[in-house]
Amino acid sequence: MKITYLSVKRVLILILIFFCSIVFGFSQSKFVVQNKKHTDKINFKLINNLIVIPVEVNGVDLSFLLDTGVSKPIIFNFLNVSDTLKIKDTETIFLRGLGEGESVEALKSKNNVFKIGDAINLKQDLYAVYDSNLNFAPRLGFPVHGIIGFDLFKDLVVEISYSKKILKLTDSDKYVYKECKKCERLNLEFYNNKPYINTEVRMNERMIPIKLLIDSGGSDALWLFEDDLLGIKSSDKFFHDFLGHGLSGSVYGKRSKVETFYLKSFELNKVNVSYPDSAYIAYARRHKNRNGSLSGNILKRFNVIFDYRKALVTLKKNHYFGEKFRYNKSGIELAHNGFRLVREQDNVIKVADVRGNYGDSQNQNGTRIIMNPQYKLSLKPAYEIVELRENSPAARSGLRKGDIVLSINNKGTHQFKLQELIQMFYEDEGKRIKIKVERDAIVMTFEFELENIFQ
Template sequence: MKKALALILLFFCLSNFSYSQGKFVVQNKKRSDKIRFKFINNLIIIPVEINGVELSFLLDTGVSKPIIFNFLNVSDTLKIKDTEKIYLRGLGEGESVEALRSKNNVFRIGDAIKLNQDLYAVYDTNLNFAPRLGVPVHGILGFDLFKDLVVEMNYSHKYIRLTESEKYRYKDCKKCERFNLEFYNNKPYINSKVKIKNKQIPVKLLIDSGGSDALWLFEDDTLGIVSNKKYFEDFLGHGLSGSVYGKRSKIDEFSLKSFVLKRANVAYPDSTSISHARKFKGRNGSLAGNILKRFNVIMDYRNALVTFKKNGYYHEKFSYNKSGIELAHNGVRFVKERENYISDNNLSNETNQNGTKIVFDARYKFSLKPAYEIVELRIDSPAYRAGLKNGDVVLSINGKPAHHYTLQEIMYMFYDDDGKRIRLKVDRDDVILNYTFQLEDFFK
């Protein structure tokens, strides 16, 4: 009897082991787990453990493969093996990038674990999101997680919930809208509508949680998807194959059934940057973070469903960078800081009731602080006309040292109200310069 029981237990363990090898499994009694995330520039950054190493990944519905970027000694640190060289292609004007495909990696996200996950390591030093976001980001994860689990992205409370499909139960929600998903190359698409020049146009959009903009549309005269006369050329972001540029503008409305967002931001990427994306002929653009964040979203790939429920961000005004400056964290710089040192000696003019003399002695220390560099500058923007240049390192903003702010806090200042005055002190090739400009609302 004991031998038979032992064999049954062995079979049960082996069955569970085999099952967890092929997919993400939530290893707790509830078969569900909540994971807090960092919310940076409309993007979700989640903690991911790979082969026992804790990293930070961008949660991106727009990628079909987990990719790790610019991680030194990745083969040794993550103990990856069974590698083969491949080439990956994505958005941008450049060529395909070289990567190493590794098999049999152990991924853990909270209580969710997968034992034989493929991983694609890209060694191109230009593909590094951390400088633009100001926080460590080691890679991107998408389809492999979403296909196995129901993923709730709660933007308002900054957490995701991972639940095994068999255990997930939908709640009645009169204020929700649910859509069927379509898939192409393991990426989710949704049918929605845009209103351009007072014309309602049905569009098929990639749901792209890895994009920080609101909406990208691919211009198509035959469908009426064209920018209006009020637009400006701008840097739109980075793809796997390089930088993406295009037009920024506004549309009359964007609709998800009963949810209607007016005067939403839109970008029209140039044709060379999206040649790879347009291989799917039915695609009209992307639905990205600045709209997704206005909802709490349930992604259910198993049943090909997505559910939207509006949250506290829903009525937030659509804004954009009114300065023309894009900053990035570019290493560190030595900063001389004053610190007050209190001591007893005969040099002070201050004497307390006990006759003790106290001197406040100004002393200084040198510290390493983050350096914020201008990496993109929109032509004819307020900052451009003021004389700022790419490569300038920002030392202070409105009289306060730049290192007292996070990168995102500085960037948020550039989204402020029309007419807001910005004073920048910059280091340009070891020459200290001062500039002043006012934010301008191009669409006002």
């Protein structure tokens, strides 16, 4: 075979083109879906209306909250971040968020490798926070190592199927919209890299236009900032409660209902609403036109398409849409707090023939089964009462913050996930709750009924 100079030159050019495509394809400082289809699907967990996705950071597999309310990714302190993730190019900064506390110290790090499915960013900034109080895992009952938001949404079209628990990521310039007659499309506005929509709410027999932050990192349905001039204020039926935990501490306020909440043609009735006390939302109100937040308990009722490049969000109803808006009728907030030793029965089945000799078979003629109960000690999650609403049914029964809950209605709590236990407090009013707790090494039992304040 004769090889000419021209053919060698062509081969070298092809190699150079291939090499350059690899270098430039993997040197991006934004998220790019690295496959031929330019799209990928990722399964997620839906925990207390929050989306938890797998994220690989510098080769380490982690779990992150998908939060439209944050800009740069944040890693929490309970990892040894510097050693485990090998973060570099750091500088110390201070972050501020919801809550009445001070700003929290963090390390800002550049040039980290983030991978979500086939979506990769090789030069991702992140913040590493070392405040021991900033740990969402105990309240979710699931390990969560960080939060991610704007930097993912700005680069890709993000489809969230709450009904199937699937996240679909597509390169923005490759996304093709499908005709959807049952969808509603709303315009997005941005402030500090956070998405806002304009909509309406009916309350106190008035239609009120409102501007809301879309906050997929909040588990409530709706937060509104009270404003007498605009007519945004709680009805007479409300109670004071713990609303959540922000970057700068806990947030408290009123819980109530609004008559109707609108997203164009979609109407949601008797929607849960929270009115955070002004002391806890000073930072959030820096956007003076903001009237509150639209969060997970409403978002989960739709399959959602976020397209930040075109400033659009598309909504389509799913099977969650018709669910009633329920709330915690007990007054108890539980969290995972370490582990406790649980004595469990471990039955050993033995088989004996009629002469009393033990054999291996349980089904042979002339045999009898002998149950030989044995017990073992196992480490199981300990669930603690971390918030207790004043004058709630649970508080009136004598329960206290700090009590370790051993059983609910005679079922050991170690048999359940945290969210399964919490759902017991969302059942219908009149439901009898019997709780056994440990307090100062003493086991105590309390009983109360769930109450519906809004009837």
